[in-house]
Amino acid sequence: DAGVTQSPTHLIKTRGQHVTLRCSPISGHKSVSWYQQVLGQGPQFIFQYYEKEERGRGNFPDRFSARQFPNYSSELNVNALLLGDSALYLCASSLMYSTLNYGYTFGSGTRLTVV
Amino acid sequence: EDQVTQSPEALRLQEGESSSLNCSYTVSGLRGLFWYRQDPGKGPEFLFTLYSAGEEKEKERLKATLTKKESFLHITAPKPEDSATYLCAVQAEGGTSYGKLTFGQGTILTVHP
Numbered sequence: 001d002a003g004v005t006q007s008p009t010h011l012i013k014t015r016g017q018h019v020t021l022r023c024s025p026i027s028g029h030k031s032v033s034w035y036q037q038v039l040g041q042g043p044q045f046i047f048q049y050y051e052k053e054e055r056g057r058g059n060f061p062d063r064f065s066a067r068q069f070p071n072y073s074s075e076l077n078v079n080a081l082l083l084g085d086s087a088l089y090l091c092a093s094s095l096m097y098s099t100l101n102y103g104y105t106f107g108s109g110t111r112l113t114v115v
Numbered sequence: 116e117d118q119v120t121q122s123p124e125a126l127r128l129q130e131g132e133s134s135s136l137n138c139s140y141t142v143s144g145l146r147g148l149f150w151y152r153q154d155p156g157k158g159p160e161f162l163f164t165l166y167s168a169g170e171e172k173e174k175e176r177l178k179a180t181l182t183k184k185e186s187f188l189h190i191t192a193p194k195p196e197d198s199a200t201y202l203c204a205v206q207a208e209g210g211t212s213y214g215k216l217t218f219g220q221g222t223i224l225t226v227h228p
Binding site: 004031033035040041042043044045048050055056058090092094103104105106107108109111 | 119121149151156157158159160161164202204214215216217218219220221
């Protein structure tokens, strides 16, 4: 089975532009979460979607938005990019809304560089 | 607010030299504490979940333990392939972001041959 798939793997954008990052969860997983990982830090929670509804939002500005599609894939959108948005964006999927035994399965991420 | 602090920030070991990584946490009610391993340019890879104080889990050369305030990841006779960043995260009971993980900043482990 394929793991969590994220695209693109790398992206370079200019300040002020808009970006869309995509995530396909493990087959059968209904929950997708997004995390931002700045170099040298741990991942920081952005959003969680379960059954196509937003179930959680981290402390990020309204420039960040997301959605989940009927096939449970997800998009993360960031408007008006700032230099500080440069980071590794990680998608994590899980079968249920909240899971403990097997943790959350992360993708390899999208490396976003804002210049 | 949930907080996770890991120490040390970086740890260099010789192959076979055992040591421990620390994760101190503050959370209103702990639902689970997670350990992940992250290789450069990759996403975190799940290692363990611990639920309650006194619990221990083992996987190969790794053993995780949990108290009411901290968790330790013990590495016995490490090999160079154990080199990675080790991340600790907590999940709180209830709240508006039920599935949210709060991560520490990680410990960078380097094992020299």
